[in-house]
Amino acid sequence: MNIVVFIKQVPDNTKLKPEQLGEAGIPREGVEMMVNPFDEYALETALRLKEAGGEGSKVSIISLGSGSAKDVVKKAIAAGGDEAFLLTDPVFLEGDNTATALALANAAKTLVPDHHMLLFGQTSLDDGTSQTGPKVAELLEYPSLTACKNAEITGESTLKIMRETERGVEFHEMTLPGVICMMKCDYELRTANIKGVMKANKTQIPVKTPADLGLSSEQVGANASTTTLTRLWQRPEKSAGIKVEEADPTVAVEQLLGFLKTQKVL
Template identity: 35%
Template sequence: MEIIVCVKQVPDTTEVKIDPVTNTLIRQGVPSIINPFDRNAVEAALQLKEKQGGSVTVISMGPPQAKEALKECLAMGADSAVLISERAFGGADTLATSYTLAAAVKKLGAFDIIFCGKQAIDGDTAQVGPEMAEHLGIAQLTYVAKIDVVEDNTVRVEREHEDGYEIIEVKLPLLASVVKSINEPRFPTVKGTMKANRMEIPVWTAGDLAVDEQKIGLKGSPTQVGKIFTPPQRTQGVIIKKDTAREAVAELIRKLSDAKIV
């Protein structure tokens, strides 16, 4: 079984910085981690490979430093990795990103399943996976909490909902975006880390993918950010202490009235 996993290196959530000119995230030189949901996607791919055989290829679009995220995936057990990186890809929204990743998948060749994380913690859009499936013309299932192969070209998937699970059988090829409850990602081993450090990770540019340059990066991004700002820090609330609940309620109403809230 040929499996592809899309991962994203995201800024540490406590270190997010915004370019005031382009209104995009500044990634260069910022402490970064593998998007947590993408770690679950890698683990799902590895478990499926262990059951069915085949190979796992991990791809990522980002700056050169994203190679570190790919090396971690290789250390976990992935067979190969590819970085899609060029200045022209910078500033891409979900549509441009999904278009570029879909082009990379086509370059890789035949596949059975693409795994993605449910969403990235920096953008929280959950759009790239489904949009990739549309570009590739394949089935897609989101919020996947369990996946099993029932026949050579059919899988049974459990989709997580607030009130339970939806069980679906679908023909391959398939794109599946996974939730956190699907598994517990393994840690890279020492042997795996040493092997990953020796592996060469190819870097593909726009020329390698033969993409339309009007559909990548900022040029190919119809989503425009009008303004971005840090919300004001919340002030500490007021604690009301009275002898009885009636007195406390009366005091609360008085304070709300003084503040012209009621």
């Protein structure tokens, strides 16, 4: 099984300061960056599928981002990925998810032509559109399943996939090649061992531009986008609420019920 995992580098939101959330855009410079949380589950699922797929299976990592995305790609190699590609060009960063989906679909076709499945995280922490995976599937005419929590190989070109929706837990069979978008899974994420880190340090990460993927200037960035951003601003902070420090719980509860009544929730 040849598996492609798409990994995105996103700002670490736990370390952002309010002054970094200005109108200029989602901060990507001078802030701590990390692997998009759901992408870690996509990678873990890919590594498990590779182990189950036996001899000759491989996991390829593709990341579209700035040069610093090399860090998250190296981490993925250290955890067990076999090869990686970085799609880096200023024009890539000007695109929305429609443009990104076109770039990623072309990357999968040209860089890993023998792939069987493409794995994504369910959504990204920064843009949060949840659209890229299904759009890549549509462009490649592949099936897609989102909100997935597990995938196992059941045949030469079939997977059994578990997903969670408004109906409960669903199990689907997918005929490959296909696209799977992963939520948080019930299994633990592996951490890289020293051998993996050494391998990652030695691995060359080829950098690809739109031309390398056969994309014209009409097919990238703003030209290939279908949305226009008009304004970005920090969510207004809530004003401080009431804090009761009261030794007698019944008194505290009385005050709480009084508050809920004034709020008309009781």
